[in-house]
Amino acid sequence: MVSVRRWAVRGVIALAGIVLFVAVGVWISSQLVIEKRWPIPAGGVAAARDPGAAARGKLLATRFGCTDCHGGDLTGSKFFDDPQIARFWAPNLTLVAGKYSDAQLDHALRAGVRPSGQGLWVMPSEMLMRLTDAETADLIAYLRSLKPVGEARPAKLIRAKGRIGVLIGKFKAAPSLVAEIQGQPLPDYGPGLAEGRRLARACVECHGSQLQGGALAEAPDLNIAAAYDPADFKRLLRTGIAAGNRRLGLMSESAPIRFRNLSDAEIEALQAYLKARVERQPPA
Incomplete structure (x- = not known):
């Protein structure tokens, strides 16, 4: 009986070790995907400077959903929180705008890439990539018009199921989604x-x-x-x-x-x- 119990304990310990090994492997592998560096696009537009630019940019920010995630004043908000998948806060753009150049804001918007080359997550760049240079310049002008207020928002937190989703390709970084539909504009009917x-x-x-x-x-x-x-x-x-x-x-x-x-x-x-x-x- 003692021998059976000893082997049962060893089996439980071995199983726990395997689970721990798999969990660590998933975390490390998914973290490599999450932190992947992407090519930083060349060039980038400058903020428009005519008197109506910020107003046009504000309209674009509303229609393209910037306010849905970042809040009506763009100071950021928690827009997704699932205890098994992830927690996402949209950044406070009134603070971010002061840290990015115009070109870097363009790259974040239309390519989903940070200045470091790291990809953004849950950023709809596959939609914003369709903005024209003039529209992007207006949107940047609007961001530049905002007074820095509020505080920085917490970083993303990707949990167990979210990390598995990252590894199997269910969840993808913005640059990956942009690459998938590059050269696929909406049909032109004249x-x-x-x-x-x-x-x-x-x-x-x-x-x-x-x-x-x-x-x-x-x-x-x-x-x-x-x-x-x-x-x-x-x-x-x-x-x-x-x-x-x-x-x-x-x-x-x-x-x-x-x-x-x-x-x-x-x-x-x-x-x-x-x-x-x-x-x-x-x-x-």
Whole structure:
């Protein structure tokens, strides 16, 4: 009996050792991925300096969701906290802007790369990469216009399941996502639909690089927008309430912030573009 107990204890100790070894291996391997250095892009735009630049940049910051994560005043907020996956705070951009050059802000926005070359995580650069140089210059001008206030936010904390997700490629750094869709702009259906195409770029973060759905689990293919009654589509974008007084998860939370200031003409242009997308898709 003593011998059996001794072997049972040894087995438990051995199993604990294996678990510890695997856990340490996952942590070290995932940390190497998290801290990977990426090529720093050449060049970069300078902040626009004309009188209307900061106001245009503020509008872009709202429509492209900067305020969703960083807060209405861009001083940062905790936007994700799962006890098994990760905790993410969006940085206080009023402080970050003072530490980065214009080119470095451009690289962070459109390439997802810090000045050190380390990649940003949960940064939608796969959407912001579609900003033009002029738009990026306006956005940087807006960041430069903000008075430094508040405090620095805590660093990201990636927990056990999050680290496994990093290792299997479920969670990826911003530069990786940018590389995956480089050279894949939204379809161009001609000058008459250019305004709608421009506006549709703000949908990429949730609905995927080609608006096909699935960038977030609950985000559908935007073919669905073509079926909306125009009045219902306008109400959805401005209030987050869908036809039948339905709420649509994250869309209902973000739409009233991002899109409440869209004009009737802009919403009509966006829906016209999304309808053209349906009409011109090849048959399955």
